[in-house]
Amino acid sequence: MADAKPIAMPAKPDGATGVLVLATGEVAWGRGFGAEGAAVGEVCFHTAMTGYQEIMTDPSFAGQIITFTFPHIGNVGANPDDIEADAPHALGMIVREDVTAPSNFRAVERLDGWMKRHTRIGLAGIDTRALTRRIRAGGAPNGVVAHSASGDFDLPALLEMARGWPGLEGMDLAKTVSTEAHYAWGESREGGVWRLGFGYGGSDAGARPHVVAIDYGSKHNIFRNLVRAGAKVSVLPAEATFEQVMALDPDGIFLSNGPGDPAATGTYAVPVIRQLLDTGKPLFGICLGHQLLGLAVGATTTKMFQGHRGANHPVKRLADGVVEITSMNHGFAVERDSLPANVRETHVSLFDGSNAGLELTDRPAFSVQYHPEASPGPQDSLYLFERFVGSLSPR
Numbered sequence: 001m002a003d004a005k006p007i008a009m010p011a012k013p014d015g016a017t018g019v020l021v022l023a024t025g026e027v028a029w030g031r032g033f034g035a036e037g038a039a040v041g042e043v044c045f046h047t048a049m050t051g052y053q054e055i056m057t058d059p060s061f062a063g064q065i066i067t068f069t070f071p072h073i074g075n076v077g078a079n080p081d082d083i084e085a086d087a088p089h090a091l092g093m094i095v096r097e098d099v100t101a102p103s104n105f106r107a108v109e110r111l112d113g114w115m116k117r118h119t120r121i122g123l124a125g126i127d128t129r130a131l132t133r134r135i136r137a138g139g140a141p142n143g144v145v146a147h148s149a150s151g152d153f154d155l156p157a158l159l160e161m162a163r164g165w166p167g168l169e170g171m172d173l174a175k176t177v178s179t180e181a182h183y184a185w186g187e188s189r190e191g192g193v194w195r196l197g198f199g200y201g202g203s204d205a206g207a208r209p210h211v212v213a214i215d216y217g218s219k220h221n222i223f224r225n226l227v228r229a230g231a232k233v234s235v236l237p238a239e240a241t242f243e244q245v246m247a248l249d250p251d252g253i254f255l256s257n258g259p260g261d262p263a264a265t266g267t268y269a270v271p272v273i274r275q276l277l278d279t280g281k282p283l284f285g286i287c288l289g290h291q292l293l294g295l296a297v298g299a300t301t302t303k304m305f306q307g308h309r310g311a312n313h314p315v316k317r318l319a320d321g322v323v324e325i326t327s328m329n330h331g332f333a334v335e336r337d338s339l340p341a342n343v344r345e346t347h348v349s350l351f352d353g354s355n356a357g358l359e360l361t362d363r364p365a366f367s368v369q370y371h372p373e374a375s376p377g378p379q380d381s382l383y384l385f386e387r388f389v390g391s392l393s394p395r
């Protein structure tokens with residue numbers, strides 16, 4: 001921004017090795033951990049008290065820096081099991097207290113070591129309560145987290161970096177985190193590590209209905225739950241064509257969660273989803289998949305002023321009034337008023353009344369905005385996997 005006025009930025013206190021610089025010019029000094037360097041993205045907050053490894057590895061967090069409202073992050077260390085993708089996708093984490101030595105039998109390394117190994121930047125010693133209130137009042141700002149063990153920072157350059165980032169609105173990130181090639185989901189534990197993609201999961205896989213999942217940035221536990229509910233799962237890249245999906249002879253189609261702006265991803269995903277809907281095959285979508293289904297039926301999506309990121313978000317199921325406690329992570333939403341006549345709203349957020357689920361009345365397709373796979377989070381919504389897989393004919 002050429003016309004931006006210089007902003008007075010607070011001088012570095014002694015011993016500071018990390019800093020957060022928001023595009024507004026606000027600066028918070030702290031202690032860096034994990035990898036050194038600088039990362040730019042949207043600074044959001046997450047209220048879950050557990051599951052930091054699952055959160056950091058959820059591909060939906062690409063392009064985002066997560067402020068954890070829970071002050072003690074890292075105290076169960078890092079392990080090879082609690083991951084939703086092979087590596088972290090969130091750009092960095094901001095925490096209150098320094099990461100300590102892990103106290104958990106499953107830990108194989110410290111969180112800060114894990115972050116460093118995966119080139120992710122951490123920032124500790126930040127007043128995360130004040131930062132969270134700042135985000136709540138002003139919306140999620142763009143910003144930079146930087147870590148330099150020697151304490152050398154070029155603040156004007158970091159500010160420039162924060163200001164130069166275009167923001168998540170209009171940004172397609174799904175294809176940057178999706179699988180590159182088609183694979184059949186399966187996993188086995190070898191040498192203490194889950195190995196993926198060697199074949200169909202579950203016993204007697206041949207008799208299972210076949211779900212073809214389009215991976216816009218999927219979490220592993222979604223596929224695990226589809227298998228647990230009785231399916232076998234094939235995974236295709238975000239840019240898969242209608243013909244590529246149909247060549248796998250699906251019994252049902254799954255649209256995954258993922259990062260970025262659904263409207264931007266929709267430019268290539270929506271035409272495919274429309275064709276898939278026309279086949280009459282059952283379809284289920286989660287989060288970004290929900291938003292893309294919404295766009296495919298003609299609804300619109302919008303960037304929320306306040307996104308939802310936590311593991312205790314109440315959602316009302318409109319069919320029977322039951323409240324599900326859900327795990328959520330989204331910054332965009334389907335606009336209720338834009339839903340066409342053949343689409344019924346099925347779930348509503350009890351925090352702000354925003355749309356949390358939909359179903360078509362003339363085709364077997366439904367989706368939810370929240371994360372029923374419950375990792376991290378409650379298990380109230382696992383029934384959705386059973387409902388979807390139960391509607392497919394086994395073969």
Ligand SMILES: NC(=O)CC[C@H](N)C(=O)O
Nearest residue numbers: 257258287288330331332
């Ligand atoms: N978890 C997700 O799939 C997130 C969807 C979308 N990127 C959003 O922020 O709303």
